Amino acid sequence: MSSSIKIFTISLLVYCLDVAALVPVTPMDELTPQAEHKRATRLITHLLANYHYKKPPLDDALSQKIFATYLETLDPTKSYLLRSDIEEFTQHASLYDDDLRNSNLQPFYDMYLRYRERVEQRVANAIENLERPIDFTLDETFVFDRKDADWAASTAELDELWRKRAKNDNLSLRLAGKDPLEIGDTLRKRYEGVLRRTAQINSEDVFQMAMNAYTTSIDPHTAYFSPRTSENFKIRMSLSLEGIGAVLQTDNEHTVVREVVPGGPADLGGNLHADDRIIGIGQGDSGAILDVVGWRLDDVVDLIRGKKGTVVRLEVLEKQAGLDGPSKFISIERNTIQLEEQAAKSSILDLGDASRKIRIGVIELPMFYMDFDARSRGEEDFRSTTRDVRRLIEEFKGQGVDALIVDLRGNGGGSLSEATDLTGLFIDVGPVVQVRNSQGTVQLERDTDRGVAFDGPLGVLVDRNSASASEIFAGAIQDYHRGIVLGEPTFGKGTVQNLVDLNRFDDTMEGKLGQLKATIAQFFRVAGGSTQHKGVIPDISFPTALSTDDQGERALNNALPWAEIPAARFKPARNDLSGILMLKELHLARVAKDPGFQAVLAQEAAIETARKRKEVSLSYENRKAEYDTNKREQNERENQIRVAHGLDPKTLEEFAYEDGDDDEASNKMDDDDDDEKFDVILEEAGFIIADTVRSMAPDSRLVDRVTGNETNGGSPAETVKPVLH
Numbered sequence: 001m002s003s004s005i006k007i008f009t010i011s012l013l014v015y016c017l018d019v020a021a022l023v024p025v026t027p028m029d030e031l032t033p034q035a036e037h038k039r040a041t042r043l044i045t046h047l048l049a050n051y052h053y054k055k056p057p058l059d060d061a062l063s064q065k066i067f068a069t070y071l072e073t074l075d076p077t078k079s080y081l082l083r084s085d086i087e088e089f090t091q092h093a094s095l096y097d098d099d100l101r102n103s104n105l106q107p108f109y110d111m112y113l114r115y116r117e118r119v120e121q122r123v124a125n126a127i128e129n130l131e132r133p134i135d136f137t138l139d140e141t142f143v144f145d146r147k148d149a150d151w152a153a154s155t156a157e158l159d160e161l162w163r164k165r166a167k168n169d170n171l172s173l174r175l176a177g178k179d180p181l182e183i184g185d186t187l188r189k190r191y192e193g194v195l196r197r198t199a200q201i202n203s204e205d206v207f208q209m210a211m212n213a214y215t216t217s218i219d220p221h222t223a224y225f226s227p228r229t230s231e232n233f234k235i236r237m238s239l240s241l242e243g244i245g246a247v248l249q250t251d252n253e254h255t256v257v258r259e260v261v262p263g264g265p266a267d268l269g270g271n272l273h274a275d276d277r278i279i280g281i282g283q284g285d286s287g288a289i290l291d292v293v294g295w296r297l298d299d300v301v302d303l304i305r306g307k308k309g310t311v312v313r314l315e316v317l318e319k320q321a322g323l324d325g326p327s328k329f330i331s332i333e334r335n336t337i338q339l340e341e342q343a344a345k346s347s348i349l350d351l352g353d354a355s356r357k358i359r360i361g362v363i364e365l366p367m368f369y370m371d372f373d374a375r376s377r378g379e380e381d382f383r384s385t386t387r388d389v390r391r392l393i394e395e396f397k398g399q400g401v402d403a404l405i406v407d408l409r410g411n412g413g414g415s416l417s418e419a420t421d422l423t424g425l426f427i428d429v430g431p432v433v434q435v436r437n438s439q440g441t442v443q444l445e446r447d448t449d450r451g452v453a454f455d456g457p458l459g460v461l462v463d464r465n466s467a468s469a470s471e472i473f474a475g476a477i478q479d480y481h482r483g484i485v486l487g488e489p490t491f492g493k494g495t496v497q498n499l500v501d502l503n504r505f506d507d508t509m510e511g512k513l514g515q516l517k518a519t520i521a522q523f524f525r526v527a528g529g530s531t532q533h534k535g536v537i538p539d540i541s542f543p544t545a546l547s548t549d550d551q552g553e554r555a556l557n558n559a560l561p562w563a564e565i566p567a568a569r570f571k572p573a574r575n576d577l578s579g580i581l582m583l584k585e586l587h588l589a590r591v592a593k594d595p596g597f598q599a600v601l602a603q604e605a606a607i608e609t610a611r612k613r614k615e616v617s618l619s620y621e622n623r624k625a626e627y628d629t630n631k632r633e634q635n636e637r638e639n640q641i642r643v644a645h646g647l648d649p650k651t652l653e654e655f656a657y658e659d660g661d662d663d664e665a666s667n668k669m670d671d672d673d674d675d676e677k678f679d680v681i682l683e684e685a686g687f688i689i690a691d692t693v694r695s696m697a698p699d700s701r702l703v704d705r706v707t708g709n710e711t712n713g714g715s716p717a718e719t720v721k722p723v724l725h
Helices: 035-049 060-074 083-090 095-099 107-127 156-176 180-200 205-217 227-238 264-271 297-304 372-376 385-398 414-422 469-479 578-593 594-612 620-644 652-658 663-668 682-696 702-707
Strands: 141-143 223-225 245-253 254-260 278-283 309-316 330-333 346-352 356-364 404-409 430-437 440-446 458-462 483-485 493-501 515-525 615-617
Touching: 035 205, 035 515, 060 083, 060 095, 060 107, 060 205, 083 107, 095 107, 095 309, 095 372, 107 156, 107 180, 156 620, 180 245, 180 469, 180 663, 205 223, 245 330, 264 330, 264 620, 278 297, 346 594, 346 682, 356 682, 385 404, 385 493, 404 682, 414 430, 414 440, 414 469, 430 469, 458 469, 458 682, 469 515, 483 682, 515 663, 578 594, 578 663, 578 682, 594 620, 615 620, 615 682
Parallel strands: 356 404, 404 458, 458 483
Antiparallel strands: 141 615, 223 515, 245 254, 254 278, 278 309, 309 330, 346 356, 430 440, 430 515, 493 515
């Protein structure tokens, strides 16, 4: 396309209704607090003041936090409200504590009504602008991350902001391959959808937003669920939901994948990942894709949820592409989440050379599970994490493994008792975790089963998404000096929540009060430090953790800080940790020369760069050049990993076919190694544990390998890639 050509937005298609249009508009005069909301407020303030772990005082300081949180909930991109609105609202910012104590909710509703008026004004302006020509040759930028931006001082300033926003939306759709003649209609429906869904917010919705501004100002895991949200929460927690198996959240106007549930359809498909953004949803293999940018989260969930065996198609912005990148399409067959798919899995890494073969058993653990129903029925062979891992260890012994790696990457937690029992497979007896409640009472969770299932070298592999029960297990193994923790600092979720049904306090409200999820306790390691906020810091941290400040619990507003209590009485399995430094030096020397690992680091750096970006060019040629460069570099990194494993690099045609850009390219593909997946991180963990095995040999000269002088097993630069069985 010539840079001298001006591109015009054209709206030709007939407007069609989406599912959200079936919800009635809420009249302005009905947006007032109801009797059940005032009753629920009294219960929530009482419960949080007396039973929350922090026992937070409802004072002026918390009032200011509530105001800021509610404001961010309403207008996170600062794209609707004016500075004059904020100045007016700020006069009430220190009074929310008094309002909540008195169940006076009207100020929250007044703010929402003003916000709704501003949305109506903005959408009218945005739709009017769709008929105007857009010049994509101008050298201008759009700041999409407005967290630190000032509020607009005038409607003219908002007009300019929305002009650039609409231009960016148009350009993003063009780069995604949308028909230019349809883009105007897509954006019209998107903006009208924002207006429609804002108008559909009812009194219960406003109350839930207000209460969550209060609860999340205390800590990010305390939350209020309205009756409708409570039902969705019950479905999700029971794992009976027939959908895709993904936990979603709203980030500004995008639906973001917070977590892919192990064993679910999305996890098994392997194409949807944490931090991806869902921007469109279609039903079946050929249903029209509905643009869902700006949609309410529960409406997005309703579209994704469906009967087992049916197909949902998602239009996704991958995390490495950034907000301005082109999208891709994913088809997922809905299904229930299967316990079998969440169960522990085993494989074996073969390392070393002819003079010394080293076999490392790998146990991949997606979550800490137990079949509670089977156990309650009295079945003796019910499934559990500990039982399955014990069985796999026995199988490994018959296969002659020298060491074990427990892979907890992406493991978001699960059963506390299973984390305790699993630790017991590797230590004799003793405390595993300390739990302190809101009264300050500390309870110990112990392993009481004497003996161990495996006493050889042990590695625990974690990443930024290893959380809760995963951190309890990894922290205990580290505190007992029983094994080496490898990878990235973990998530840092070290608190315990309890779900309270508010309706049990008042049966006159006929189930209208909803539920409160409140933080009631905190986990502490046996050495005394908490897993909260810091997470578990690996003994050997991989350089993939480029930045930990904006990840996990550390990135959440009002997260409880790290804390420490006295250590429990326990006996470490080993006292000598002098070998860790040598293992670190070997690790750093090896990855510095490993082209596959360096490619992974380059990919992480690219994702981090995209994540930190705050603005994009609005020039078509500049954006297209950026996309082409990013895609070429991504392909080069993938080929670098393939070549490091002895495979031929992929061709441009093969990459195009995988991206869905070229349907005919499939005829040209050599599919002999098409499905090869390389786990560079697991391979490096295997090398480290293999070094541990070598260091324990009577004639070990491992220390010489730091300088590359040791020939038994090869120098860091000569190590053969492991074979995974």
